[in-house]
Every structure is written in structure tokens, then in C-alpha cells.
Amino acid sequence: DLFGSVEPLLPSLREDGVAVWVLGAGPYPPGVLALQELLDAASEELEPEDVWEPEDMNDTCLYIFTSGTPGLPKAARVSHLKSIMCLSFYELVGASSRDVVYLALPLYHMAGSLLGIVGCIGIGERAGAPGGSRGCFGGLIPPLHPAGATCVLKEKFSASQFWDDCRAEGVTVFQSIGELCRYLVNQPQRPGERQHGLRLAVGSGLRPDVWRSFQRRFGPIRIVETYGMSEGNVTLFNYTG
Numbered sequence: 219d220l221f222g223s224v225e226p227l228l229p230s231l232r233e234d235g236v237a238v239w240v241l242g243a244g245p246y247p248p249g250v251l252a253l254q255e256l257l258d259a260a261s262e263e264l265e266p267e268d269v270w271e272p273e274d275m276n277d278t279c280l281y282i283f284t285s286g287t288p289g290l291p292k293a294a295r296v297s298h299l300k301s302i303m304c305l306s307f308y309e310l311v312g313a314s315s316r317d318v319v320y321l322a323l324p325l326y327h328m329a330g331s332l333l334g335i336v337g338c339i340g341i342g343e344r345a346g347a348p349g350g351s352r353g354c355f356g357g358l359i360p361p362l363h364p365a366g367a368t369c370v371l372k373e374k375f376s377a378s379q380f381w382d383d384c385r386a387e388g389v390t391v392f393q394s395i396g397e398l399c400r401y402l403v404n405q406p407q408r409p410g411e412r413q414h415g416l417r418l419a420v421g422s423g424l425r426p427d428v429w430r431s432f433q434r435r436f437g438p439i440r441i442v443e444t445y446g447m448s449e450g451n452v453t454l455f456n457y458t459g
Contacts, residue, residue, distance in 0.1 A: 221250075225247070283327060284448040338369040339366050370387045395422060442457065444456070
């Protein structure tokens with residue numbers, strides 16, 4: 219869908235040695251790699267482990283967009299190790315494979331893709347509150363046989379549709395940022411906004427006044443605040459509320 223925006227830049231991208239991959243059948247101009255035919259032809263069998271296992275877990279796995287808390291907006295390097303550590307995010311906040319996670323954050327940010335999507339993949343059978351089943355590195359890397367949780371992806375957050383979505387999809391966990399909770403609190407009151415299965419909201423940037431208003435209005439939902447920069451090496455969890 220976005221190829222039209224990239225196409226005028228193709229000559230300069232080629233000069234800089236930047237490869238352009240597109241998901242879709244095409245046709246596309248020379249120098250563009252269409253992934254759909256390759257995916258259709260690919261085997262369902264995994265390649266041998268030594269083909270895809272990184273030589274060094276500190277090598278770059280991917281780049282994630284950061285809005286620039288420590289500087290200008292940029293593509294921030296994320297290592298294989300940091301990506302794998304995100305697998306245990308929901309276990310650390312008390313979610314399990316039975317949960318349904320509601321995700322409406324941009325997937326080009328760490329909270330949306332690595333914590334949200336990768337976190338859902340990594341939830342294990344016995345995941346629970348801190349102190350339960352643990353993998354290696356003191357629990358930062360989960361057991362090798364994750365069960366996964368259900369992830370409900372919303373293309374764009376809607377405060378007016380949120381509680382209807384939660385009821386329709388059986389949502390139990392909300393991956394949020396503080397402003398999303400503020401939008402919900404600022405919505406006009408309506409019948410049934412406490413009739414839902416949401417039990418846990420996890421995110422960052424929730425101010426105390428919104429925190430109190432959110433729980434007072436929508437019920438005793440457990441809130442776990444976390445904070446960790448895409449470019450940082452420390453993450454904080456507020457377990458006590």
C-alpha cells in the first residue's frame with residue numbers, strides 16, 4: 219500500500235545501497251524485490267538451526283522507530299538479545315496464555331511490535347505473576363516452549379469503540395500508553411462501561427489523576443506501569459501500583 223510513496227525515491231535508494239522489499243504480487247520496477255512469490259514458493263520446513271541462529275546475540279536484529287527522547291527521531295538499533303528478552307514481557311506483568319491482549323499502538327514503536335506482538339508470542343503455559351515459572355537469565359528469556367496468547371490488533375485506537383471491542387473480543391489485557399487511558403476517561407459516560415472482562419492494563423506514562431479516575435470509573439483493573447527507552451539498557455516495572 220505504501221509503495222507509491224517510495225517509488226519516486228528508488229534511484230537515490232539504489233545509489234545508497236538500500237534494498238526495497240514489497241509484500242504484494244506486483245509488477246514492480248527493476249531493483250525491487252517482490253516478496254509474495256518468494257513466500258509462496260518457500261518451504262514450510264524450518265532451515266537447520268545453524269542457518270538462522272545469529273552468531274552474536276548482540277548483533278543487530280532490527281531497527282525500531284523512536285520519537286527521540288534522548289535525541290532526534292531516528293531508527294534505533296535493537297539487538298537479537300533485546301528482542302528475545304521482550305518475549306517474557308507479559309509474563310513479567312502477570313499475563314498468561316489464556317489472556318486476550320488488545321493492541322492499538324503503532325507497530326513501528328517498541329511498545330507495539332516488540333512488547334505487544336513478540337510479548338504475545340512468548341507467553342508460556344505456566345506464565346503468571348512475578349515469582350512463577352522462569353526461563354534463563356533470571357526470567358528475562360522465557361521457557362523454550364511458549365504457548366502464546368491471543369492478540370487483537372486494532373488499526374487505529376478509538377475511545378468510543380474501545381469497550382465495545384473489549385466485550386466483542388473477550389479482551390482481558392490492554393497494552394496502553396497514558397494518553398489512551400486519558401482519552402477513555404474523557405469520553406462521556408455511557409451504560410455498560412463497567413461490563414467487561416478487562417483485568418490488566420500495562421503501559422507507560424499514566425498520570426496519577428488519570429490512574430485514579432480510570433479505576434474509579436471502569437472498575438478494579440490492575441495497572442502495571444513500565445518504563446524503558448528503545449535505546450536504553452534499563453527497564454523499570456511498578457508492581458506495587
